[in-house]
Amino acid sequence: MIRNYLFLFLFLICTQSFAQFVVKGKVTDSATGDPIPFASVLLKGSTVGISTDFEGNYILEARSLTDSITVSYLGYITAVKALQQVAEQTVNFQLKPSDFEMEAFVFEAGENPAFEVIRQAVDRKKDFDKREIPAYQTKNYTKIEIDIDHVSEEFTRRKAVQKVTAVLDSIKQLTNDEGEKILPVFFSETLSKYYFRSNPELRKEVVEKTKVTGVGITDGSTTSQITGSAFQEYNFYRNWLSIVGKEFVSPIADGWKQFYDYDLLDSVLVGKDSCYLLKVYPLREQDLAFTGTIWINKETYALKQVDLTIPKEANLNFIERIKIQQEMTPTSAGPLIPTKTRVQIKIGQITPKTAGLLAKFYMSADSIQIGEPQPKSFFNQQVTLSPGYDDATEEFWKDNRQDILTEEEIAVLQMVDTLKRIPIVRFFSEGLKFFGTGYLDVGKIDLGPWPGFFNVNNIEGVRLGMGFRTNIKFSPKWLFSGYMGYGFKDEELKYTASVTRILDRMHWTSISLSTQKEIDQVGLEISSLEGNSVFLAASRFGTLRRPYFSRLHKLNFQREFFKGFLMYSDMSFLKFDPLYDFYYLEKGTGEYKSSFETTEAKFGLRYGRDEVILINDNQRTSLGPLRWPIFDLSYAKGMRWLGGDISYSKLNLYIYQRLNxxxxxxxxxxxxxxxxxxxxxxxxxxxxxxxxxxxxxxxxxxxxxxxxxxxxxxxxxxxxxxxxxxxxxxxxxxxxxxxxxxxxxxxxxxxxxxxxxxxxxxxxxxxxxxxxxxxxxxxxxxxxxxxxxxxxxxxxxxxxxxxxxxxxxxxxxxxxxxxxxxxxx
Structure with missing residues (x-):
């Protein structure tokens, strides 16, 4: 018995002498509510400290506590809070951004010590660039939130806005650090599988589940293709990163000395890795370059993590800040794959009477697999939607999302659902969509395009028109469209009608039949200016140049055999009936002819190795190439023996490329x-x-x-x-x-x-x-x-x-x- 009491006494002494205090909490940005990773948390007056993880969380254990705890991070005002002398407590911080001042660092002798670290990191880029992996796949989770920011009193006094805020008063309001309301307008979550192969360099994302809610969002299938991780590619081992359509130079680009200066701040432990902590900043504040901090592994010179900002001084319009935080993990093959990435894009007010915009993107990747490349045919379409991609329950999301939603994000979802049902919001969002696309969504059909509603010219006088097309709610396989216009001067009816059957959406295959009676202009044909709607609309006002009536019937077929390689062919019958003085001498007879007919068969091949294609409703939409050129080669044959007046052949080659x-x-x-x-x-x-x-x-x-x-x-x-x-x-x-x-x-x-x-x-x-x-x-x-x-x-x-x-x-x-x-x- 005495021995038992002795053991108990010794146990109590030991546990008391080694008792620990635990302080935990979360560090966030007071302006956006987003977590701040890599912040330094320190017991004031001691050397006991820790860094926050990627989600901004920290757990600090100590044998004794001082009277307060301090949190600091580059670009933010240091915060201090008092501590209680209790075993466990939670202390959260909301740091306020500070004006980042780029300082000039002076070294008395020798080279800047940071340069050797960067030089080593650049020399070893190929060892850690994920593009060096023959093939890999990951399971990704992507989250996107878009808010109306800087909702000032002047903006909320508008009648239309007051109708909105009155409805939202019953919901928990979200505010920034200045007390101004934030109105969320979009929120999405996506679970997907991402595939990559290096030779040739191909990517594919299979969207398994997605949840999209937003003001003015009517076609979830189109939106779901761009809310995954395929369009959130931030690889700092590239020399240049494409963000919001601009090219930004990486801090470890091959020509780093032309763009950046650096300061070696410290040597720190990140997880189990000892890392150099470097501050980077552009040599010229208006260059499209980053400022912030990067962590480089001291042993391998691989990037461990980055926290970088593109400041408002950069030569960008409307954008106040772009912030990128990224954490990288080595694979079994050696190169690094970003496992967590957070991006914020803050767009300022265009005028004091308008509002700003805040877009937040979060991507995480796990289940990384290195293996044999998928066949090239697998990559035919860059983004595909799995069956039932939009039918997941809330229980499914709770069990499968890689990160739980915060209280603020739950409030965002509630507010977006309410906001999009407000009549005045629906009116303005549909109006903007109508102006941008040219078509107004009315159930299963779209009315438009609006540039064809009204024209005035010397041939037709005042011309009024109206058209329609069916959308995916009508059918994912059939597309019908039509247009009618009438000129009050020439008293002629113009029309266009077409029907398209989509045979295969994976290897995009379609067949269409169309007929048209329209006024065209020599050299300004509608078919050649379809992608330049403003110039086309302007050309139909005023004096028409060499106008003619076009009566055109066409049968078209197209199929994409593998990614980027499209075959198309058509058979067309055209009657050219000029409305100006035109003659030609007919071959053989030498007779004057003032009109002609053609029967033309055309065959073409189009190849864009890295052209980004989206399936927008029932149509293919090109977002253009990334690096490689687009080739288009076609051959057309005019045939007299099938009813045409002229026999001829046409051979055409077209190449387009964007060069960084x-x-x-x-x-x-x-x-x-x-x-x-x-x-x-x-x-x-x-x-x-x-x-x-x-x-x-x-x-x-x-x-x-x-x-x-x-x-x-x-x-x-x-x-x-x-x-x-x-x-x-x-x-x-x-x-x-x-x-x-x-x-x-x-x-x-x-x-x-x-x-x-x-x-x-x-x-x-x-x-x-x-x-x-x-x-x-x-x-x-x-x-x-x-x-x-x-x-x-x-x-x-x-x-x-x-x-x-x-x-x-x-x-x-x-x-x-x-x-x-x-x-x-």
Missing amino acids: VGMFGVSRYEFDAAKVFGEVPYPIMKNHLGNETLFYTSAAFNTMNFNEFASDQYASLRYRHYFEGFLLNKVPLVKKLKWRGVANANILFGSVNQKNIDNAPTVDPDGNPIETFGRLDPNIPYVELGYGIENIFKFLRIDFFHRITYLDNPGAKPFAVKISGQFIL
């Missing part, structure tokens, strides 16, 4: 070459698009007149370069305006076969002169060079063009000024 040229900006080029074989009237040839309007368009030669040149064989190169502030950022007074330089170079070689010159008479049968077409000298190219400034008042762009050749042509203008408006970041 590093610190010099971004370039885009389009190469277009074609040849027409056979004797044809000039409307069948290529009538090069000129631009006599005040407005700039990349689709035209901006110093060329309308219908100035036509060719039956040609090659053109159109090159556009965006300096992204590279030049003007260095001009002391101009750089504050955030203007950006642009440059253009357009070159065209072309010619016309003598037979096609001869069949275009210069006089009509009565001997009256008629207008035909201009020709290029095969040895002299058409050249125009341009330069300009964009981002004037964050909207306006002015281009100055010089015409270099063919200055003696009638009406030729050696110099032109073009303006355009654009909302760019």
Whole structure:
């Protein structure tokens, strides 16, 4: 018995002498409510401390407590809170952002010690870049929240806004650190499997489950394709990272010394790894570069984690801040894969009477598997939706989401669900969607497009029109569309009707039949300007140039065999009925003809190795290529024996590419070459698009007149370069305006076969002169060079063009000024 009491006494003494105090809590950003990882938590007046994890949580254990605890982190005001002398307590912190000041670090002798750390990290990039893994797959969880921020009193006094806030008063209000209300408008969660192979470099995301709720969101299938992790790629082992359509240089880019300076702050323990802690900041505050901290493993020189910000001084519009936090984990193959990434994009108020926007993205990856690559055919579509992707219950999400929702996020969900049902909100959100897409969603059909509702020109006078198309709620396999317009001057009815059958959505396969009676213009055909709706709509006002009635019937088939490789073919029957003085000499008879018909079969191949394609409702939408060019090769045959008046062949090659040229900006080029074989009237040839309007368009030669040149064989190169502030950022007074330089170079070689010159008479049968077409000298190219400034008042762009050749042509203008408006970041 005595021995038992003795053991109990010794146990109590030992436990008392080694008793620990536990302080735990969470550190968040007071302005956004988001966690702050990697913050330093320290018992004041001691050396006992710890860092917060990626979710901002900390658990600090100590044998004794001081009177207070302090939390500090770069870019935030240090906070201190009092402690109680109790065994366990919870102390949460909300840190307020501070103005980040970039300091100049002076080293008395020798090289900056941080440079050697960065040099070693850059030299070993290939060892840790995940693109070096032949193939891997992960299970990903993605969460996106979008809020209306800076909801000021002036904004809430608006009548429409008051109707909204009155309804929301019963819900827990979310505010930032200044007490201003935040209105959440979108929230999504996605569970997916992500696949990657390096040779060739291909990616695919299979969305297994997704939950999307948002104001104005009507088509969950389209939205679900872009809310996963496929569009949240942030790899700091690339030299350049694409964010919001801009290219930002990585702190460990190959040319790091041209963009960054560094300071070696400390040597710290992150998990089990000893790491260098470095502060990075751009040499020029307006460059598209990061500022913040990075952790580099002392043994391997691999990135461990990053906390970086793109400050509001950078040459960006409307954006006050972009913040990226990332934690990386080594794989069994060696390279690193980001396992947790958090991104915040804060967009400021355009005017004091408007509101700002705050977008938050969170991605986590687990179940990393390194293995054999999936076959290339597996990657045909970059994003696919699993059956039943949107039918998960709340119980499913509770069991399967990798991170539980916070109280604030639960309040966000409740507010978004309420907000999207408010009539005035639905009215404005549908109105914006109508303006942006051209169509108004009315149940199973969409009405539009609105640019075709009203036009005025010299042929039709006042023209009114209305159209529709069915959407995916009508059918995921059938698409019907139609349009009718009437001109009160020519008293003619115009129409378009089509039916499309989608045979396969995975290997996109469709067949369609269409018929049309419409007014077109030579060189301004609707079919060639469908992607330039503003220029097309403007061209249908005022005086129509070389107008003609087009009666067109077409049968089209297309199929994507593997990712990026699309085959298309069509059979078309066209009647060209001119509304201006037009004649051509018919081959063989030499008779004057004022109209003609063609029967044309066309076959084409299109290949975009990394072109991003979304299935938008019942249509394919291209988001463009990332790095590789898009090739389009087609062959068309006009056949007299199937009812056409003319026999001919056309061969056409088109190439488009976007080029990132590093610190010099971004370039885009389009190469277009074609040849027409056979004797044809000039409307069948290529009538090069000129631009006599005040407005700039990349689709035209901006110093060329309308219908100035036509060719039956040609090659053109159109090159556009965006300096992204590279030049003007260095001009002391101009750089504050955030203007950006642009440059253009357009070159065209072309010619016309003598037979096609001869069949275009210069006089009509009565001997009256008629207008035909201009020709290029095969040895002299058409050249125009341009330069300009964009981002004037964050909207306006002015281009100055010089015409270099063919200055003696009638009406030729050696110099032109073009303006355009654009909302760019």
